[in-house]
Amino acid sequence: MAATGSGLTSFVVVAADSGPLLDDCIASVLGAADAFELVLVDNASTDGSIGRVLAAHGHDARLRLLRNPSNLGFGPACNRGAGFARGDVLVFLNPDCIAPTDLAARLRATLASAPDLGVLGVQVTDPAGVPARGNRRRDPTLRRALVTLSGLARFEPRWPALQGVEMPPATDEDVETVEAVSGACLVLPRAAFERVGGFDEGYFLHAEDLDLCRRVRDAGLRVAIDPRIRVAHAQGASSRSRPLFVARHKHRGLWRYFRKFDPAARNPLLRAIVFIGIWAHFALQAPLLVLRGLRRAAR
Structure with missing residues (x-):
């Protein structure tokens, strides 16, 4: 060093x-x-x-x-x-x-x-x-991630229990x-x-x-x-040329964070559900990301 x-x-x-x-x-x-x-x-x-x-x-x-x-x-x-x-x-x-x-x-x-x-x-x-x-962000616990992905986080100002990962500016x-x-x-x-x-x-x-x-x-x-x-x-400008590559590693990173820090990961059933959910979400995104990348490459 x-x-x-x-x-x-x-x-x-x-x-x-x-x-x-x-x-x-x-x-x-x-x-x-x-x-x-x-x-x-x-x-x-x-x-x-x-x-x-x-x-x-x-x-x-x-x-x-x-x-x-x-x-x-x-x-x-x-x-x-x-x-x-x-x-x-x-x-x-x-x-x-x-x-x-x-x-x-x-x-x-x-x-x-x-x-x-x-x-x-x-x-x-x-x-x-x-x-x-x-x-300004909160730790991405399973509960907060679900609130964010479901769209319920928009109701946080009215119901503070519905905290998502991201906080307002x-x-x-x-x-x-x-x-x-x-x-x-x-x-x-x-x-x-x-x-x-x-x-x-x-x-x-x-x-x-x-x-x-x-x-x-x-x-x-x-x-x-x-x-x-x-x-x-x-x-996102530095990753637009490789959207699928970036998305794969983003999902991989979230899975690693969940396993390291979220108490819910200690439950084998929840752990399996989260693993399936993360990679199912990636699989659903992948076709659109590939199409988007092909369109950019054609420009």
Whole structure:
């Protein structure tokens, strides 16, 4: 692991055929003037995106490239990026996000004001500035997942017992303690990241952020969101070319999270029902996702 530097913020961006949006993401981070480095972890991209980034920014000493020989998955790549990084604050940023120029300074200010923070999230928005779903989340227990999938979560304001996984966007301007935050921009002091052992590499893509938030809380640290800090995210843009691949790993990740953390998984019957339900849901989605992918490829 690289020696860490106090006051240095390390942005870790994982790319896997992330397309032209990666150029904008890298340019937005390098547009800041704070003390930071940008670790770009490439999961064996073949779309030319890494070459374009190097052609535009290869001269910038703040940009450091780490190449993986194959697509290791998001969590494993983040762990390798964190080990390669030198900062005492780690910012895991999706490759289709645009960072404001003062992002590092504002993140560090919030972390400094609350030493018990283990994970800090931000108000992720779409490109038009509309807050995204999932900025504030609850643990995806079986009960909450069923409420969400059934559509009953929309009645939560009237009946609080009908809590789903996602919470409405933050409406105040204070740092708020939550169970989980969006993985599009996930911020941790290095000490907290190392305390929990980083991302669980049993996940390939999706749910590893929920898992990390859960383990940070279990370690006695706080997970919170600062809605005053905004990051624009072209949601799903980095995975539109491989919808079936992404959906498969999303379902796989949810199954792993359920087995690890949900007390309902201790019941063999419920465990079997959830397994069947998760993969039946994937099977129902698959034809539509394949058709959608073929339509995009034909454009």
